Amino acid sequence: MQKIIMYLTKVFYKVGDIPIFNPLYIHAYIIHQWLLNFRSQPLSVNQKSAIIFSPHQDDETLGCGGLIALKREMGIPIKVIFLTNGQKSHIATPWVQPPENLIQVRKQEATTALHILGVKVSNIHFFDLIDGTLNHLSNEQYQNTIKHLIELIQTFKPGEIYVPHRKDNHPDHECTYKFVKAAIEQSQIELDLLQYPIWIFWLSPLFIKLKFSYLTGAYRLYINSVLEQKKLAITVYKSQAPILPPRFLKSFLLNHHEIFFKDQPKI
Numbered sequence: 001m002q003k004i005i006m007y008l009t010k011v012f013y014k015v016g017d018i019p020i021f022n023p024l025y026i027h028a029y030i031i032h033q034w035l036l037n038f039r040s041q042p043l044s045v046n047q048k049s050a051i052i053f054s055p056h057q058d059d060e061t062l063g064c065g066g067l068i069a070l071k072r073e074m075g076i077p078i079k080v081i082f083l084t085n086g087q088k089s090h091i092a093t094p095w096v097q098p099p100e101n102l103i104q105v106r107k108q109e110a111t112t113a114l115h116i117l118g119v120k121v122s123n124i125h126f127f128d129l130i131d132g133t134l135n136h137l138s139n140e141q142y143q144n145t146i147k148h149l150i151e152l153i154q155t156f157k158p159g160e161i162y163v164p165h166r167k168d169n170h171p172d173h174e175c176t177y178k179f180v181k182a183a184i185e186q187s188q189i190e191l192d193l194l195q196y197p198i199w200i201f202w203l204s205p206l207f208i209k210l211k212f213s214y215l216t217g218a219y220r221l222y223i224n225s226v227l228e229q230k231k232l233a234i235t236v237y238k239s240q241a242p243i244l245p246p247r248f249l250k251s252f253l254l255n256h257h258e259i260f261f262k263d264q265p266k267i
């Protein structure tokens with residue numbers, strides 16, 4: 001039975017990877033090109049220290065790997081905080097990666113990827129919440145998480161914070177935005193909040209989710225000089241590669257830019 005499921009999964013992935021059978025690829029491609037060529041403004045790397053909040057081990061590298069490498073090249077302090085331990089990523093595909101040591105595997109992958117991007121282990125933090133549970137934490141877990149986030153923000157005093165997009169089509173990603181936003185408001189520290197897209201271009205028609213006026217506020221950061229570093233860091237995440245749609249992954253490996261949205265709470 002397991003062999004049949006494995007075979008069907010492989011066929012599903014192969015067929016789904018052909019753009020003509022997958023309208024989401026076409027949508028993602030058009031949105032990306034449109035944003036890049038017509039509706040985004042160039043962003044340059046500044047001197048501000050930054051915290052990158054990542055729901056899972058890989059989002060930080062996919063969404064901000066170029067930014068991290070560019071800032072670290074300039075000696076700018078960066079912290080990376082992982083909200084979850086990623087223990088459930090292979091719940092539907094246990095044969096790809098045994099669940100027993102998945103937490104350790106993913107932590108090791110994150111540490112190695114971030115080392116490539118120039119971030120030391122001492123600047124990486126793991127909150128160890130369970131992935132898939134952020135939108136139904138108990139009140140106590142929620143309060144503890146916010147408290148912990150506030151402590152980190154107040155201690156590090158970053159000039160910028162990066163979070164997944166507030167409508168990123170994944171409950172853990174959207175909760176990461178909400179939690180960090182709440183912590184920033186309570187920490188009373190002035191900083192810039194930027195959102196990085198991971199799934200938003202891929203999983204739903206974008207114009208239904210976001211106003212046109214909002215999309216025109218996108219920023220593009222050119223990462224050509226560190227693209228090889230970013231590619232190498234992405235390939236470190238060997239446990240994730242088999243379960244991510246190949247063309248989705250390829251888009252992060254090939255893009256010479258990263259897209260960010262500055263936080264505009266009222267839109």
Ligand SMILES: [Zn+2]
Binds near residue numbers: 198
């Ligand atoms: Zn994620």
